Amino acid sequence: MWLSKKKLDWWLIIPVFFLLAWSIIHLYTICVGTSYYYFQRQLIWIGIGTFLLFLFYILPDTIWFKLSYIGYIAIAILLIAVLMKKEAIYGAKRWLEIGFIRFQPSEFAKLILILSLARILSNRKEIGWKITIISFLLTLFLSLLIAAQPDLGTALIFLSLWFVLIFVSGISLRKFLIIIGTILTLFPISYTFLLPYQKMRILTFLEPQRDPLGAGWSTLQSKIALGSGGLLGKGIGGAAHTKLRYLPQPFTDFIFSSIGEEWGFLGVLTIITAFIVMVIRGIILGLREGNSFSGLFITGFTVLIAIQAFINMGMASGIIPVTGVPLPFVSYGGSSIFLFLCGVGIILSFSKRGS
Amino acid sequence: MSINYRFIEKTNLKYERRIKVLVGVILFIFLVILIRVGWLQIVEGEKFLRLSQTARLRLIPLANPRGLIVDRNERVIADNTASFSIGVIPESLENPEKTLLKLKSIFPDIDLRKAEVKVKKVKNPFRPVVLKEGIDISKVTYIEERGEEFPSVVILSQPVRSYPYGKLLSHIVGYLGEVNKNELKNLSFLGVEAGDLVGKMGIEEVYNSYLQGEKGGRQVEVDVYGRVLKTIFQKDPLPGDTVYLTIDVNIQKIAREEMGNRKGVVIIANPYTGEILSMLSLPSFDPNLFARGISGEKWLELSRNPENPLENRAVRGEYPPASTFKIVLVTAALETGKATPFTKFYCPGYYKIGKRIFKCWKKEGHGWLNLKDALIHSCDVYFYQLGLKLGVKNIIHYARLFGLGKPTGIDLGSEKKGFLPTPEWKEKLYKEVWYPGDTANLSIGQGYILVTPIQMLDLISAVANGGYLVRPHLVKKIVDENGNTVFNFTPEKVKKIPISKSTLEFLHEALAGVVKRGTGWRANNKVVKIAGKTGTAQLAGDKNPHNWFIGYAPADNPKLSIVVLVENKKEEISIAPQIAGRILSRIFDNTEK
Structure with missing residues (x-):
């Protein structure tokens, strides 16, 4: 009975499932002739993720407020556990195994961080320095744990989430400008703390000819794959640059480039349109809730989708340095798919009251 | 209550303004991406299509056997055999330390430290890094039979000159060495390129133009690991001529x-x-010492020997x-x-x-x-x-x-x-x-x-x-x-x-x-x-x-x-x-x- 009252928000649901469909179909076409491993696994992740989406949708929306700080402590422990591990994959420690489940706690930390920030920043007429600093320290702690993995890209996403949320929750412009000033001063200083490979990526990004076979290789191959798609693409299965494996990580980090190669500018346009629809709808839903806990969460999570989409596509088209940030709903990977579908589930559960 | 209500009104107005700024920023960055991708795909599309094709097309030189040198009774004095070397492809090498250690157990003279540096500091991670040259055929088969145990390990084969009589006929047959700049000028019409081996002494040098033959080539489509998928064009190699000596x-x-x-x-x-x-x-x-490229040490030993063996x-x-x-x-x-x-x-x-x-x-x-x-x-x-x-x-x-x-x-x-x-x-x-x-x-x-x-x-x-x-x-x-x-x-x-x-x-x-x-x-x-x-x-x-x-x-x-x-x-x-x-x-x- 109560289920029927809770209407689904189709403006949000449709672009989400549109992108998920893209993901599956595209993984299928680039798997043809080889192994369907990635396609099959992604299908499973999306299945489980969809289940979680509807589960979170029907759960009472009050539990998220209660769970936010507990979740913060739990995720901090998990992130520390990741750092204690001995072996590294591609030189980084990002994964954690519990039983037979293997996942990246840093993905779920994004959700937890948004919940925690939404809780601390919500329903305040004024954001004072105290709240600003507490919320910043909460963010910084998780960021540092993730930066130590090392995963600088995700750590920077955390800091940007805080930056955006503190802005929308109503910090005074004077304080906000002081924060921007501080960030701009700290930027060059923090560069010296970067690891050599991270510096290399930034330098390569600034000057791609610097090392065309090393760090510049990924960016160059990605641009070639994307650019060679042209207006209409090379057609299904025709993405030679992807299929011959010149494009690195075509299932995860550079899936956007391989879509661009196969489907051309038209394919890219539909993906960007889907993101725009989704993000605008998310923000409208957030606006409806005001600067309440739910409103800030919806806005924060929508911003996360936008940031990740921007970083991933910017990296694929060579306007942002290479960082391993997946494209929401599209890139292969269980942790990323779960995170975004859970987030959308929470948004939907918050928004069912309003309508 | 009414005050409280007005307060919410006011903050919501501010909230709305801020959200509008946010929407503007987000739409702007998506627009940036759209323009950038459009530029790459539509304006520069042709260029990248060409780049994509040239990256995939590769010219594989087909080594041609160098001509034989035989004595008056047709006994072979200078022959061609295959030499194998072992290497790894750094890009797909997931656990370099383990793989290198395993290779060292088969080839004890691999220097682990040097090899690790070589593998990690490589410029193109898709090109094999050669770890040891001139390996035994028995070890080649050993590794090939256990392919799964050696992921990313490749065996490269190349023709190498061999002189079955070794020291007996050294001054007559001479030896091979990498072509130098002056020789390149005279030999380039034969398709000799930098890095190729040419005769440096004796019959190998004097009759080089007969022995050299002509390299062939095959234009192929390859994947990033260099695996050949399709041959597009092929020119067969021309073996060198056989030189019959008057020597018995x-x-x-x-x-x-x-x-x-x-x-x-x-x-x-x-x-x-x-x-x-x-x-x-x-x-x-x-002369076999020179066939695989002589080491600097050996060369000095020979060229500075007061008895002038060369x-x-x-x-x-x-x-x-x-x-x-x-x-x-x-x-x-x-x-x-x-x-x-x-x-x-x-x-x-x-x-x-x-x-x-x-x-x-x-x-x-x-x-x-x-x-x-x-x-x-x-x-x-x-x-x-x-x-x-x-x-x-x-x-x-x-x-x-x-x-x-x-x-x-x-x-x-x-x-x-x-x-x-x-x-x-x-x-x-x-x-x-x-x-x-x-x-x-x-x-x-x-x-x-x-x-x-x-x-x-x-x-x-x-x-x-x-x-x-x-x-x-x-x-x-x-x-x-x-x-x-x-x-x-x-x-x-x-x-x-x-x-x-x-x-x-x-x-x-x-x-x-x-x-x-x-x-x-x-x-x-x-x-x-x-x-x-x-x-x-x-x-x-x-x-x-x-x-x-x-x-x-x-x-x-x-x-x-x-x-x-x-x-x-x-x-x-x-x-x-x-x-x-x-x-x-x-x-x-x-x-x-």
């Missing part, structure tokens, strides 16, 4: 065995055609001819009429010119001698007097007629030409006149004169064949892959030396006498009659003398001419005729059976 490996082996551990030269040839059956220069080197003494060693030069004096004396076979001089064991005393090798002297006995016993005092009677000009004139002082034209690179002194030369260089003593020294082949062993072969061959200077050569013919002869050496007689039949007959008798009862008696053997002349070259300083024997056999019907030169062996005086005798007797013993 069996005779070379005999010569090598008889020389033992001595330094020196043996050349054996057909006196009529100039075909060289054996050419040995000792010490020698192993030098082919047969064509590049310059020595005083010593008493072997007396053949030239006899010819000059008889041809100019300055002496007859009956001209006699007395040898008391020394000869005085002005205040200087010139000794005979036989202290007690030879007494009265005619021309023939003087040659047979190699009496120095007789030849001092004969030389003075002839004069330096006549001696040098006949030396030139026998081909001394200029290269023989043998088909080996960088031949030396020896040296014939003249009074003009001496005046110019030393500001000193030519003394009669210089003529006396020249008359016994000492002093300033220098000859190469191959020149002496030419000289003795001319005596054996009736006065013809023939060009010595090592290549009989060259045959291409279809069996067509592309080069055939036609024996050419460079020129007839103006020697009368009677002079030749006199020489034949005298040279046979040298072996029968003179200084060359050690060449005597039961199998074949040998004619020839010995020589003991005195060297400046305190060095031990070199020992010569030049001759031919059989004495009455010459089939082979021979030069033996043994360097610096005092304890073995007259070893050269002994070695020549043993070599020739073994050859003729074999041919008669």
